[in-house]
Amino acid sequence: MHPAPSVILFSTLSGLGFGLLAFLGLGMPSPTGFGAFVWFTLAYLLAVGGLIASTFHLGHPERALKAFKQWRSSWLSREGICAVVALLVMAVYGAALFFADTRIIPLGYIGAALSIGTVFTTAMIYTQIKTVPRWHNITTPLMFLTLCIAGGALLSGRVGLAIPLLILAALAQIAHWIVGDRALEKSGTTLATATGLGARGDVRAFEPPHTGTNYLLKEFVFVIGRKHAFKLRVIALTLMALFPVFALMFTITGGLPGMLIHLLAALAVVSHLLGVLAARWLFFAQAEHVVGLYYGKR
């Protein structure tokens, strides 16, 4: 699948933003006054920034409002609705903290659930796509959700939680890779079933329909960079989880000056963000769509 930068940015930033919103909703931390303003601005910049980035990939962004209609069947529609409701609920919750120094606990819990729910709907957009076997399994939502929650814990400064959660997220990401690498083969879809001609002998794509390329090949048969996949996976994992975990462990060993602790924490966040970006790029670049089979590719 073509790794569109707008979609990669969206899922990474929004995932982190909604993760942070979830922790704010749970009261971890529970800032008031100006502190609340800073925390919520950060979370909204990430979550809304991601959502805005995602509209860049639409052919007709001016019609985006129409996308809220089909929640009965469409995960993309559900995602839009869930995101807007989560942002509205958390805005009310945050406003109460900022203006009235009041924490409306149940509203925070609802907002947290909706924030996590939004990331779940995002994950389901990919998981439901049966034509991309690498995505069509439970490791996709597991990976999205654990990364969102771990990122939220990291960003909200829950060091004790962030360390185990980051390790969990790394394991989910590895599981997604292991299951994904075998998924196309296990799906049973081959050029033989695609053409229905398999019973007669070996089928080989002889001549493509046109000499030039087309939308399908550009969108679904993206093979650039696959040969570096292993190195990129190591880099992604190191940045996403390994470095942040070690940095956080340092911060709690004690005896470090406050400045250094903050620097390490900030580095952990940046490293995590870059790692998730790299992993999301691979999420698309390595995904094989079955339509590639018709072109003798994968």
Added chain:
Amino acid sequence: MTTLPTSTDRKLGLVIDLDTCVGCHACVISCKGWNTENYGAPLSDQDPYGAAPSGTFLNRVHSYEIQPTDAPAQLVHFPKSCLHCEDAPCVTVCPTGASYKRVEDGIVLVNEQDCIGCGLCAWACPYGAREMDTTEKVMKKCTLCVDRIYNENLPEEDREPACVRTCPAGARHFGDFSDPESNVSKLTAERGGMDLMPEMGTKPVNKYLPPRVKDRDRSEDVDILAPFLDPIATEPTGFLGWLDKTLTTLPGGKT
């Protein structure tokens, strides 16, 4: 509405005969011609006369080679367009309701005014039957020539999809699969019409007729008259025999 109808009154679709198709691409051209001039956004081309041409097509013809274990390879031309699936995943993923399946005849269509160009429906289609137009940024797909088949301004014989009307080999057939007596139902039953990627669970309406098994090369027993054609003499006689013997006795003559 992007929820699918539980059933449709009719099931209009195509039968494509892989035995008959000669791979001429006439259906590709007539499809592009009709659909770029009529309903909705035109089908744009990029760099059509340049070094790297590409463009939007609703019907494309692939060619495959089959290599059986005990026979010569066979070439099969393979036209592919929307199969108007009964369980169309492209419809249910659409967030706007732009994609829908018609209750009256089962045709899967895109309402271009509602399409936001998210591309998700093309992701969901296993067959590559949907293409986003690069210029218009809306999703294009086969309409089964919905603007021909019911068009009373056209002469009767033209009220079928452009590809079917144009195919010089008679490899494409249009009809109603819900009627067991229709031409397409009968062809499917007689010739073992098949689904593409049945494991995807899309329940395609369009069916493909497999190529008939070709005659095999049986060079070992070509002809019942073969025994009578055995050469009378295997050893040369007369002048040729003398020549053969003489040449063999010369130095280097023994082989």
